Amino acid sequence: MNCPRCNNTQSCKDGIVRGRQRYQCKSCRFPYTVSHKSDVKPVSTKRKALQLYLEGLGFRAIGRILNISYGTVYQWVKACGEQVSLPERQDQVEIVEMGEIHTYVGSKKSTAEYG
Structure with a gap:
């Protein structure tokens, strides 16, 4: 087992944390765990x-x-x-029909902004 920080092979045991054995590198004193977490999903x-x-x-x-x-x-x-990258439209839009928007706004039944 190598140290994740300095890649040194010499280490000593450094206690148990949450049921997993910890190690400490002898050269850089970095504490690390060798076993993988059990909560990592496949x-x-x-x-x-x-x-x-x-x-x-x-x-x-x-x-x-x-x-x-x-x-x-x-x-x-x-x-x-x-x-994921979204597809981009290459050609420009030349004609826009406003009829549907006009019909939608005119059919609203709310009286907001009518004084």
């Missing part, structure tokens, strides 16, 4: 959560199905969305 679970989100399920429903936090599902979807 890539297949992340892929399944993204697939369920694209099918239309909500964050809480996906969390209940996969037995994970809905906040974790939200973070995965947000990170995936930041990686």
